[in-house]
Amino acid sequence: MKHVRKLLIPVVMILICLAATGTALGASYRGVEFPAGAVCFADEVADYQLNGGAASGDISRILGIPDGKYVSLGDKGYIVVKFTDNALTTSGDSQYDLAVFEAGSSAREQVEVFISTDGQNWIKIGDANKKTLFDIDPIEGVIQGEKYSYVKLTDLTGLSKGTSYEGADMDAVGAITSTDPAPEDERAEEENEENEKAERTIPESNEIPEFPTIAIPMLAILGLAFIYGRRKE
DSSP: HHHHHHHHHHHHHHHHHHHTTTTOOOOEEEEEEEGGGGBOOOOOEEEEEEEGGTTTOGGGGGSSSSSSSOOOOOOTTTEEEESSSSOOOOOOSOOOOOOEEEOOOOOTOOEEEESSSSSSSSSSEEEEEEEEEEOTTTSSOOTTTOBBBBEEEESSSSOSSTTTOOOOEEEEEEEEESSSSSHHHHHHHHHHHHHHHHHHHOOOOOOOHHHHHHHHHHHHHHHHHHHHHHOOO
């Protein structure tokens, strides 16, 4: 029994650590480290206008992680993306806070980059081409600790012909310095969860339970076995 207990203790500790960390692990995309992983990237398109040869593009390609699938903006086209399960914020230092991924190979395919708390009042933080990182802390108008849910990208070059006629090719937008969603997004998320719970029925399922569902009962059983073994001795 002593030998079994000695083996059980490290197993229990590993299970506890795994349960505590969950899936909130960082990840690197195109050489940029995002502490919160895939959740850092834009979730929905709030507004857009694709011009010229890009008018029929698939606007949803800008959402999620950078995967090489892009949407072209066209001559002076623009797109507004929104973070819904997180928000862009300041880091309080000189670290990069926002990453904009443009998939084009031409240095002429540039966009102006703006951020906003409400999708109406914008703060320009700079221009982007290919992979561009921004430290928003020193930008005039940016408030320390504020939650910025919106990012606007506007085609800057405005070419009417040539290989870059379709404008900047936008792949993804990610908040390196990411925080909880803005209050209105938190409320909307809570309302959606409440509605889903109210409408939910319990269907038959053959799916394998998620790790925490298995780990917690296992921890309880192992803990009881450990205590019982000590009392027996």
